[in-house]
Amino acid sequence: MIEKATPYSYMGSEQDLIEYAPVLGIMKKKFPSYIKHAEEAQRFTRRFAREEVAPRALEVDRKCSEDPNYVDWDFFRKALEEHLPTAFIPEKLGGRGWSALDMFVFTEEGCAACFGLLAVIAFSMFGFSCATVEYEPAVVLKFIKHMVSEEKEGRPVFFAWAITEPSGGTDAEHPAAMRTMRPSMEARKVEGGYVLNGIKCFITNGNLAHFVVVNAPLDRSRPLETDTTFMLPATSPGFSVGKVEVKCGQKACPTAELLFDDVFVPAENLWSQEGKGMQHTQEILSVTRGGVGTATIGLARGVVERTVKYASERKVRGHRLIDEGWVQFALADLMVDIINLRHAWVDFALAIDFYHAMKLMRNPVADIALRITPKSVLMSDKLEELAGSGLVSSMVGGMKKKLVTEEIIENCIRHGSALKAAGADLAMRATSSCCDVVGLEGMKRQYGIEKCFRDAKVTQIFEGTNQLNRLDVFEREVGYEF
Numbered sequence: 001m002i003e004k005a006t007p008y009s010y011m012g013s014e015q016d017l018i019e020y021a022p023v024l025g026i027m028k029k030k031f032p033s034y035i036k037h038a039e040e041a042q043r044f045t046r047r048f049a050r051e052e053v054a055p056r057a058l059e060v061d062r063k064c065s066e067d068p069n070y071v072d073w074d075f076f077r078k079a080l081e082e083h084l085p086t087a088f089i090p091e092k093l094g095g096r097g098w099s100a101l102d103m104f105v106f107t108e109e110g111c112a113a114c115f116g117l118l119a120v121i122a123f124s125m126f127g128f129s130c131a132t133v134e135y136e137p138a139v140v141l142k143f144i145k146h147m148v149s150e151e152k153e154g155r156p157v158f159f160a161w162a163i164t165e166p167s168g169g170t171d172a173e174h175p176a177a178m179r180t181m182r183p184s185m186e187a188r189k190v191e192g193g194y195v196l197n198g199i200k201c202f203i204t205n206g207n208l209a210h211f212v213v214v215n216a217p218l219d220r221s222r223p224l225e226t227d228t229t230f231m232l233p234a235t236s237p238g239f240s241v242g243k244v245e246v247k248c249g250q251k252a253c254p255t256a257e258l259l260f261d262d263v264f265v266p267a268e269n270l271w272s273q274e275g276k277g278m279q280h281t282q283e284i285l286s287v288t289r290g291g292v293g294t295a296t297i298g299l300a301r302g303v304v305e306r307t308v309k310y311a312s313e314r315k316v317r318g319h320r321l322i323d324e325g326w327v328q329f330a331l332a333d334l335m336v337d338i339i340n341l342r343h344a345w346v347d348f349a350l351a352i353d354f355y356h357a358m359k360l361m362r363n364p365v366a367d368i369a370l371r372i373t374p375k376s377v378l379m380s381d382k383l384e385e386l387a388g389s390g391l392v393s394s395m396v397g398g399m400k401k402k403l404v405t406e407e408i409i410e411n412c413i414r415h416g417s418a419l420k421a422a423g424a425d426l427a428m429r430a431t432s433s434c435c436d437v438v439g440l441e442g443m444k445r446q447y448g449i450e451k452c453f454r455d456a457k458v459t460q461i462f463e464g465t466n467q468l469n470r471l472d473v474f475e476r477e478v479g480y481e482f
Contacts, residue, residue: 016039020342023343037102038099038102038105041096041101041102041105042109045106045109045110048082049109049110049113052078052079053110053113056072056075056117057114060117060252061116061252062445064116064251068245068246068247069207072117076156079156083096083151084096084106084121085121085157086148087106093144093378094148094379095144100287100353101350104346104348107295107298108295108342111296111298112298112301113302114252116250116455119204119253120158122291123160123204125159126161126284126288127159128159129288130161130231133280133283148379157210158210159205159213160206163215163281165198165201166199166201167184168182169465170464170467170468172227174472183216183220184199185217185260186216187218187228188218189218190264193266194265196230196238196263196265197263201258203255204253206241206244206254208254212232212233214229214230215227215277215281216277225275226274226275228270228275228277229280230265230270236265237264238261239259239260240258241257241259243257244256248458249451249455282413285413285463286413289463290345290349290416292420292459292462293422293424294348294349296426296427297423297427299427299455300334300337300430302452303430303434303449304335304434306447307442310449311437311442321438330433333433334430334433338426341419341422344415345423348415351412351415355404356404417464423459424459424460425460428460431449
């Protein structure tokens, strides 16, 4: 075989957003500022991923293998300087003002460089999203002010969402499964609040979290009917971190056991109505599963990029590995799936922006209020006090229920679950296929391909196993009810 002179560089041309998904070209004509903002987010994220994420990915992975408690604080200082942990907060309140489309662009680009490092930021955002579900304006404003204030001092604020227990992980994400699970956690109502006892395990960011959102039933014998969501500071007496897990992959994103020993939670930290914890969980998952699906597509793209680079430089029998037809077909199959699923995450991101949670910040009332209100007033204690009044809280809650209906939530669970399951399977298939292409030599640590393989497997398990995600799709497609 004669070696070709053609240089290969998958994604080397750095396709812009319109090339990613041509439908966004149509969107750009109707909503130019919306798409231009996403294009800016893409350019920024690519630079950040290239300069700050990719160069440290393998070294952080190695250090976390030796010590699961290791944290690359320099990375988080860089992230803080770029306002990434607060990217979703409106600019006037101190964030980047990113839309869901911006965030999903960030997710794919970042996870192509290192899933683990980006997961710490993303899953912390998931934890914070638990506050926005009930949309209590005073609570949301309070945390925004705290996060922005700490960011200015160079201190990240981490959230953890604690669902999984030793006796049930995915069970806590499905009504029928929860009905039969036997949770270790239990909340007991006392004067002024609640007392929590039990164990949570495999909690992302558990050892880093400053605030923990935790689901616990008021009656272990009736977990579904009494499941309730609470928030507690990590400094709460009786709360502690157990073991930090030594994991197969995504080592940069820590996973920990959380222990609750008579932890008192005041009534104001009740984040769902009693017995409404499952509804609270489902609404969060209706957004986050699509985000995880997008991350897996980024992971798949990242391993293909590394494999194209390796195969373009690797010589076999006098020619480049990538010039062999079977290699091109194997990589092309993965590229086809990446392109197709990228369209799916773009559609999902648009749905979140125009039909779901982000619509709350894009509605005319909220937009006008942010524009005309001075920043000093927005960040004042008086506004927080006003936001906590019954009238404002009731008005905002009513607006939220009107905009984000149960039908929208159910539809997003279906599409988010489909995206998550398909993306996770693609990530596993892509990393496995790329390992076949590069062989033992290409599996050396220095190429990063074996790291992608290790990072991929857990995506089929967390945020609901792929089996449960498929069940959620099935039930909503055929109307099956338990």
